[in-house]
Amino acid sequence: MSADPTALLRRIAQGDERALEALYDAYASRVYGLALRVMGDESLAQEVTQDVFLKVWQRPHTWNPERGQFSSWLLTVARYTAVDRLRAEALRSGRSVPLLDEFDAPTDADPDPAEHDRLRALLRRLPDEQRQVIELAYFRGLTHSELAAALNLPLGTVKTRLRAGLQKLRALLINPNDHE
Amino acid sequence: MNTPDDTPHSASPCDALRDLLPAYALGAVDPDEARQVEALLRRCPDWQVELNAYQQLNAELAALLPPVAPPPSVKAGLIQAVTARPKRRRWAWGWVAAACLLIALVVSNAAWAAVARQQAPLELVLHPVQADAAPDATGRVLWARAEPQAFLILSGLPPLAPDQTYQAWVRDGERIVSLGLVQPQPDGSAALVFDGALLAGRFDTVGVTVEPAGGSASPTTPPIVRWQGG
Incomplete structure (x- = not known):
């Protein structure tokens, strides 16, 4: 640019x-x-x-x-x-607002996710329960209480998962070769 | 989770930001948490750096998505939109003169003069949303920011059944506030005077819906005209 x-x-x-x-x-x-x-x-x-x-x-x-x-x-x-x-x-x-089942399925517009979609590849390095809340917050705009309602989980649980997932993403972006 | 505590020997109240800032930066906190974060950030200015880091994280995540070239019609529509109407700072005098007649029906001349005097009023254009039901419906919101009243002027409204009314709304995310009920004239035009303070804060959408007579607490049908912004 x-x-x-x-x-x-x-x-x-x-x-x-x-x-x-x-x-x-x-x-x-x-x-x-x-x-x-x-x-x-x-x-x-x-x-x-x-x-x-x-x-x-x-x-x-x-x-x-x-x-x-x-x-x-x-x-x-x-x-x-x-x-x-x-x-x-x-x-x-x-x-x-639709939830995110489709995120696990490759789409036609995205023939090779591992190659083209580095975000999806990065998110896959998170535990599933953290990836789920991050995707819902990031791509669907859900807040803590909406996440808790949508996923039928205690509020404290979604807060903890979201925070832990974001902290981990931050660490992964700083050190892409980190292994859990 | 830490709770802010004012006793000097406890952990700093700023520590609560450690838990909340990642979600706050993403826009994922609830309104009460957002207020808590904003109050704490004023007391704990050092944490601004941490907030910036998480905001940067969100942008970096977006930047990892594959770019996709939009079709040329998107650019053409954008250019058309910005050339077809003057920038908001300029005042569409010709249009205002036409609308003046209508407004004079519902507001005093003094109030209108107050609007016209202002150099930089808020002016929002509402576009039709339903191509089949109300293709010609349009509207404008006008508010001279120093004045108490704001105006919504509509035209092209289809006639309603006797048990229906038009209702105008302003929305900010989840929060939707009624601007009032609108009764169209036989020619499909209408004007509404409402409290300009309703436009003083943040809002992203102004729209008009069809509601049962007497109005609704929140919209029950899709809008027929709408302005969306940021």
Whole structure:
């Protein structure tokens, strides 16, 4: 990504649509990849992707460079946008947010998970019960109490599993060759 | 799990952050826990580093997903969306003049003048959601941030059965608050004056649904028009 997000955002703040296009070209595939994984539906993921860049257009000053890289911030916005939309769609349809059985099954869009999806490979290094709560929190936006209700587990148990899983992921990202 | 304790000889209350920050960074804490974390972070500024590390973790996880190129229609739609309407900071005077007539029916001229005076009002466009039931329904929310009242102006609303009403909502995640009931004119237009304070906090969606006469405590049908943002 050669585009300098700071300069592009400055131009976006002045209403420069070409700067938004350049930013989109640099980051859209990352945003769409995440949105697809959360939404599980191409047309909804496309709407989410558009929403994310519209947010950047409307609020170009929201990213604070002192708090981290632009791509990190943008992917955080993308995840919240997608999860919020998923929950809104569930509310709309009167169905609950789907749980994650499909995460164990490879999909057509992802022919070789071990090769292409490094996130899935990383999550598989967690104990199943930790992976489950992390996936539900990360891709479905469930909170502690919602996790406890969805999984029919005590609140303390899901809190412990989520915390332990996130701590382990952090350690694995710092030291990818760690073995449990 | 640690609980904050003010006695000087016990463990630091900041220790509770050790348990909560990973989930907080992910947005997975419940609202009472979020308030607890935010209060503790003010008392324990050193922990900001730990919070940043977990926020970074979440972004790094997302970055491990395979990128997928969206179809060109997504970019085309984005560009169309930003060129078709002016940036929020600019004031759509032509449209406002048209809406003024309608608003004059329901609000005093003084209140409207107060809105028009402001340089940077909040303006949200609500788009139709149901292509078959209400393809022409649109709406706008206008709020001059210094004023107590905000306005929702709707058009293209299909007529309702006598035992139904339109109801407007503002949503932030799980929290949904009614903005009030909306009765359309015979031509499908409608206006609602509501408390601008309802827009002062964080919200992600404004929508209008069809509800039983008298309104509902929370939406019981999908919205017919909606604004979504962040």
